[in-house]
Amino acid sequence: MTTTTDTHCPYCSLQCGMRLEAPHGAGARVAERPGFPVNRGALCGKGQSAGELLAPASRLSTPxxxxxxxxxxxxxxxxxxxxxxxxxxxxxxxxxxxxxxxxxxxxxxxxxxxxxxxxxxxxxxxxxxxxxxxCMSSAAAGNRIAFGLDRGLPFPLEDIARTECLILVGGNPAETMPPALRYFRELRENGGTLIVVDPRRTRTAQQADIHLQPLPGGDLALALGLLHVLIADRLVDTEFVRTRTTGFERARSEAMAHWPERVEALTGVTAGHIREVAHLFGRARTGMVLTARGPEQHSKGTDTVGAWINVCLAAGKAGRLRSGYGCLTGQGNGQGxxxxxxxxxxxxxxxxxxxxxxxxxxxxxxxxxxxxxxxxxxxxxxxxxxxxxxxxxxxxxxxxxxxxxxxxxxxxxxxxxxxxxxxxxxxxxxxxxxxxxxxxxxxxxxxxxxxxxxxxxxxxxxxxxxxxxxxxxxxxxxxxxxxxxxxxxxxxxxxxxxxxxxxxxxxxxxxxxxxxxxxxxxxxxxxxxxxxWPCPAADHPGTPRLFLEAFATPDGRARFAAVTDRPSAEVPDADYPLHLTTGRVLPQYQSGAQTRRVDALNAAAPGPFVELHPLLARRLAVADGDLLAVTSRRGRAVAPARITDTIRPDTVFMPFHWPGTGRANTLTNPALDPTSKMPEFKNCAVRVEPARDAAAGPGAGVRP
Missing domain, CATH: 3.40.50.740 (Rossmann fold)
Incomplete structure (x- = not known):
């Protein structure tokens, strides 16, 4: 006899619907649940293999x-x-x-x-x-300052496919929440424009119409540059700003000090691309900005979120149908x-x-x-x-x-x-x-x-x-x-x-x-x-779309943030000349405590690596797979090289799912955002050198 239960995936914040079929005494098998609107039956490899987490061999069974x-x-x-x-x-x-x-x-x-x-x-x-x-404390703080309320997305995912222009900043849903990628594809199929901002040409960036590749820590300056162009080129929705916001003049003053050529020097994104993106976003009838950990996990993360919200507000792309600012929450219940x-x-x-x-x-x-x-x-x-x-x-x-x-x-x-x-x-x-x-x-x-x-x-x-x-x-x-x-x-x-x-x-x-x-x-x-939510009564319909009539501030108006650019807490120098940024890979999840116990996932991504550009690899005289030592002011990690032209030559990337000598977070900087108390995971200064005689850490297929 088999019992069938409608439930949800144990991993990311999509909380994809799935069906578990449990033969009596024989574990559980994952099946599709096409009726759930978020994923419409689609599951990534982590969700498809989630039944293996229930196996007795991989878990604790006694105190x-x-x-x-x-x-x-x-x-x-x-x-x-x-x-x-x-x-x-x-x-x-x-x-x-x-x-x-x-x-x-x-x-x-x-x-x-x-x-x-x-x-x-x-x-x-x-x-x-x-x-x-x-996870998303900087976005939460920015949301509450600007809108008076924090919810990751103030609209359902389905609205993404129906907006005209979307700027995704520092997010890679193709690897972190693959079933969500369909909404971004549908956006383009519907004639919309997808712009991705990321120091790496990720799988998501490869889907974009435009990919901007700033320095790690450059997202705040980039947003200020976009706001500058919106103002200078008369793309501001003045009626929206007048009737539904406050604080524009202070934000305007800061933005005018960040003209495109100056921002190009700060970020590496060309002035031409800055102007192009500002015009695409400003002229679109509807638009969204979504941020993720890339701009948020910084000691200036709250200000960075505020700067991107400013772009939305100035263009009149908030508090309206199919428009707004949102955050791609990471953890399964990061919101609740x-x-x-x-x-x-x-x-x-x-x-x-x-x-x-x-x-x-x-x-x-x-x-x-x-x-x-x-x-x-x-x-x-x-x-x-x-x-x-x-x-x-x-x-x-x-x-x-x-x-x-x-x-x-x-x-x-x-x-x-x-x-x-x-x-x-x-x-x-x-x-x-x-x-x-x-x-x-x-x-x-x-x-x-x-x-x-x-x-x-x-x-x-x-x-x-x-x-x-x-x-x-x-x-x-x-x-x-x-x-x-x-x-x-x-x-x-x-x-x-x-x-x-x-x-x-x-x-x-x-x-x-x-x-x-x-x-x-x-x-x-x-x-x-x-x-x-919010859903205050049993006869209330719930609130899939926030702010359409008013924002959750005392006067119902959104607040512009008066923010200016500043360096990251730690910048490269002669001793530590490169940027390190960190993130996730498709088969693994968070600290890997669960996914590293699933054979198929562990085989697909068995251990840590250091992603670096061919120009940097040539300077170091290393080949793909050679061991690299990455050193910051806090420690040293060792992992194999992965050479790719999808990353900036001045930046290296490490995923953070593994313990041992390849642990990326040995290196990361705990400098905190003064408002959100978010640590600066996404940017620190490092030195990279060959480590041909060093141990590689957990290694392929080795479990904790």
Whole structure:
């Protein structure tokens, strides 16, 4: 007998619909689900092979505790008692904020909500953040400044195919979310123009009508140059600017100092191309700008997003049908994960934790006094960098749920040292990730097909992942773990492990907030193939398109950003003469903790590499496949050369999916954006040299 369940992919923010066919006692097979509107049945290789993640051989099946320096199997009571006793003792000795929580952008809304609640009313700690801070926090900050509200896309994906001119900045959906590429192809088939901005000629850039190839860190100057041309050549939609925006004159003043020839010197993009793109975008009846990690993962990421939003506003391409600014969220629940309490400064419903009214509302739902809730804590990298430090600001214990910072954090060698210095590290995960290997207690958690829960995709569409199979006998859900820990720490109510019960409370906690889920229910999601937030009531239709009548600011007008260009936090010099940029490859996902355990994916992309231009390879006297040592001020990584003319001669690229000596994030710069606290993953200064006698890191086919 075979059970068929409609559910969603466990990977990126598209949350593609899929069908799981589960023969009794024989795992699960992925099948198409053509009725789901986001992917219309299409799946990338990661989605097609997702059933392999459920194989017992690739995952944790029992709790582990550290004894005499090594991890050993343990029962659940022993493991949970050790965690609760450790958290209680450390909190009593060093203060509540010495116990921290680090969450993940792949957790369901229910888990993200319950994790934030656990931190604040069970642990009483302000020390909570999540790896989504490394994903789209700069876009979130830019959105809130300009529009008063942050949602990755303020329109459904289907609108992309119907706009006339689209500028995609630093995104590569052909490799990061392949089913979405059809919308960009359809745009061109419908007569629209696709412009891609990227230092590399990626698979997505190869699909474009125009590819602009700026220096890493050049996106802010490029946007200012485009705005300059819109103003100078009278392409500004003056009526839109007058009636629906504020702050144009300050933005205009900054842009006029960035004429095309100056921007060419700053970015390497020719003045002619800058003028051409500005005219195409300004003259189009409808248009969009989409950004991704390329312009956002910088110490000036929020300003860069603001500059690209300025281009949209000046051209009248926001708050109108088939026009607007959007962000291509990366992680599966990068949107919902920050809406409901994992972020250091937020409460459920996208409320500020410093807002007295927000504190009163959420505390009322939780049944606690508003004054008992902690205040804002530290951002993700600041939290990780404080681990194990002595003094009042040090964090001595950490619960990590659904994240692998040993691979994914900037300056990763330093983060690894900080994790090792903790008095107690607890990791809840599906697999023995590189971070879990350092833990004192490891808790095996159920995964996507073994539990039910909601996710919020990049469109703001709340969808339902439905349980299709039972987890292995020794595995528990994260909601169950939080319930059991809360009880051991003296809170025996308010932490149910039934996801629908948690979601019903989330609805009440979010009610009236910007991310209002009050009108969304499991039954409604099933009936409607997802519901767009905000949805404040059961009879509300949901909001697939934002801002068509007004922006979410107090006066209903969008704000121009008064931003000017500045260098990256670190620029090449005589000792470190090249730019390093990082990113993803098609077969792997994020830190690779899941995809590196799937044979077909691991075979397609078995290890790290250094992508460099033939001119640079000639100067270094290296051939394709030779080992290269890439050195920054933070460390050294070694990986094989991959020579290609699709990258700038002054730039090298490394994917960040692997641990070991080929770990790209050993090199990256933790310089933070002052507003979003986003680290500068996408640009740092490096030296590259042959390393013919060095080890290559994980190597082909080797698993962690």
């Amino acid at each position: 582990l505790v550290r004894e005499r320096g090594a991890l050993r199997a343990a029962g659940w009571d022993e493991a949970l008692d050790r965690v609760a006793e450790g958290f209680a003792a450390i909190g009593a000795e060093h203060g509540a904020d010495a116990v921290g929580v680090f969450g993940g952008g792949g957790l369901t809304n229910e888990k993200a909500y319950q994790l934030g609640k656990f931190a604040r009313i069970v642990l009483g700690t302000a020390t909570i953040d999540y790896n989504g801070r490394f 994960g920050r809406e409901h309490g994992q972020k250091a400064d937020q409460l459920p419903g996208y409320r500020s934790i410093e807002d007295p009214a927000a504190r009163e509302h959420v505390a009322g739902v939780w049944g606690v006094a508003p004054d008992s809730l902690p205040r804002s804590g530290r951002s993700a990298y600041e939290l990780l960098d404080s681990l194990g430090r002595t003094g009042p600001d040090g964090v001595r214990a950490l619960l990590v749920m659904g994240s692998n910072p040993v691979v994914s954090a900037p300056r990763a060698a330093q983060v690894t040292r900080r994790l090792r210095s903790l008095d107690l590290l607890v990791v809840s995960d599906l697999v023995l990730s590189e971070t879990a290997q350092l833990a004192d207690v490891v808790l095996p958690s159920a995964q996507w097909a073994e539990e039910t829960g909601t996710m919020t995709n990049l469109e703001g569409r709340v969808i339902l992942r439905q349980k299709a199979v039972e987890p292995p006998a020794g595995v528990r859900t994260d909601l169950w773990v939080l319930r059991e820990l809360a009880a051991r720490l003296g809170v025996d109510r308010g932490f149910p492990d039934d996801p629908e019960t948690v979601f019903e409370e989330l609805r009440r906690a979010s009610a009236g907030g910007q991310a209002d889920y009050a009108g969304i229910s499991y039954a409604r999601i099933r009936a409607e193939e997802g519901v767009f």
